[in-house]
Amino acid sequence: MKQFRFLFMVLAMLLSVACNTDDNAVVGIMDDYPSESLPVNDLMTVTTDVPVTILDSDYSNVAKAFINRLKHPLNEITNDTKAILIKGSNIAQHTSDSKLWEAVANGAVIIIDQPTFSQMLDAIYQVYLPGFTDADPGEEEHDTHICYDILAFDNQYNFYELNDIYDEDKNESEQTMSPYMNGLYADPLTGWLNEKYSGKVATIRSVTRSASSDLSALMSAQNYTRTYTLRPSGGYASRLENRQCVFTISTNIWAAYKFDEDADYYMIEQTVLGNNNNFWIGSWTGGKWKYQGFFLSRMTVNNRLFHSSDNYGSDNVLKHSDGVYLLDFSPVSTSGQHTITVEESWNLSGEVGLSGVALSGGVGGSVSSSYNVQDMSITALCGNDNNCYNNAAWQFDISTDNYDFSGWSGYSFRKPPLLGTDAYKSVQCWQWKVEHPNNYGDIKILTDLGFDHSYNSYRNKVFSGESYTDNFFNGWYSEYITIRPPYRGTSNE
Known part of the structure; x- marks a missing residue:
């Protein structure tokens, strides 16, 4: 009986030692990898009927994903135009485009792909001077670096901003993202346009x-x-x-x-x-x-x-x-x-x-x-x-x-x-x-x-x-x- 009790105690000690191996949870250790991978293709979750005029080319991949969501893209400004997409690097050639700024003055949204801080100011001052006194550089520290991946605004202080995809201040190059990720970044701007022109956020209820x-x-x-x-x-x-x-x-x-x-x-x-x-x-x-x-x-x-x-x-x-x-x-x-x-x-x-x-x-x-x-x-x-x-x-x-x-x-x-x-x-x-x-x-x-x-x-x-x-x-x-x-x-x- 004593011999059996001794063997039982030895077995319990061995089990205790074995069970106390790896006592601490360390998330860095991974023996088998998760199987849930990200999608690759753009899910096209959000699209829009809002007529958008596209004036430039050579857009970023996120802007291209946004263009893919447009059911009624236009290649020139018309009476139907509700928003206008331009490239930040082309701001200088657009500052003298009276038709563009007239459309914005009449309520159209201007959407700028990858503007630098100085390019953003050039566009904002076309719309808000002399009343606009403040502009957010998007946490960008240099006038010549891209401050927003996409910036959209109208003449009523309504703004949409997308940033943080990459940071030139940290010497980050533009990420090569999958169509799926480009689509995720394009969805919020598309949804913002939908709400703006559907009236869902335009007015207070029961006024x-x-x-x-x-x-x-x-x-x-x-x-x-x-x-x-x-x-x-x-x-x-x-x-x-x-x-x-x-x-x-x-x-x-x-x-x-x-x-x-x-x-x-x-x-x-x-x-x-x-x-x-x-x-x-x-x-x-x-x-x-x-x-x-x-x-x-x-x-x-x-x-x-x-x-x-x-x-x-x-x-x-x-x-x-x-x-x-x-x-x-x-x-x-x-x-x-x-x-x-x-x-x-x-x-x-x-x-x-x-x-x-x-x-x-x-x-x-x-x-x-x-x-x-x-x-x-x-x-x-x-x-x-x-x-x-x-x-x-x-x-x-x-x-x-x-x-x-x-x-x-x-x-x-x-x-x-x-x-x-x-x-x-x-x-x-x-x-x-x-x-x-x-x-x-x-x-x-x-x-x-x-x-x-x-x-x-x-x-x-x-x-x-x-x-x-x-x-x-x-x-x-x-x-x-x-x-x-x-x-x-x-x-x-």
Whole structure:
């Protein structure tokens, strides 16, 4: 009996030693490679009926993918032209094209493929001088380097920007991307044109006033949309080589000025869209550990107001103590729901300034949007910045608890929520009030976006097991928007 007990103890010790090999989960170890590969061909997910005139040639591959999405391309400017595509390097020869700039003055969008900062300024100054005082270089440090992969805008402060595909400041050459990736980058611009000309983002919903003129035109939203490239970071980059995700943030701004209060009111609707499929590589084995990844686990967004300045330091933020207030926001903190509806409304009485005109009967309206939040919790961080106390901020967390456990077989994986591995959408709305706005010159929104992606891992032992979840941070992505001011009875129209 003693001999049997001794042998049992020796066997248990050997099992313990064997089971404790590779104690730590190391994502860099990969014995078998995931089988989920990226598509090669352009999926042509989004197309457009908007008539676009194409004036140049030798476009980038992303611009070519955009052209492939046009159902009604034109080779000259006509009365049907809604947008005009040109090459950034040809800006100089287009500055004297009166027909082009007349079309833009009448509301057409100009789309510029790969402009440098100086070429972008040449185009913007054709449209906005003398009123335009600010231009974002797209994080580019040299006037002669490409600042945007694609830039589109009209004469109403509506902008679409695509950048971050490559960076000449870091001596990166233009990437040779597959037709699939070129298509992913072309989709957001195509969708932006569709929404602009379908009226989906053009007007505030349920707008009313006592006067009888066409308020929908007076209450057109200013839209600023920007597309970003998400790349893996740290030691995870080798696992996701040549993979990137495309995310787009779209911000609609309705601005009104209340004369009896000398105050601006801003209603904001902001949407973040993206797809994490390119980071999802499935499951694999490393040593005695099983892994699955990578999936979006957190998205953070923070919005603050700044006054006219090139310095976005704490001294230039518009604070609660300056008479700048966060009046309301949606959503509030929530979890355990399948869908939510975010909404904001306003009802401003008396004389109100809108886009270029004043109304005596007041103005009211609302915005709302519903979306899927299954397996996602939302934490409202609004007003938590102790430097201003009026920021509009949220944290969206997607569940990372993707394990099942059995006392006999140990751990196994559940596939992460679709919001983390496939299409993602979140929407947030809020209202700001700015007292004495003429004191501040241009008023700008600074938006910061942050993304985390995660992986799960486990190893099973005899009658036990252990699991481990880790993440990498994609970094902060920032943009600023100069708000188109409402009519205040001054030259600031």
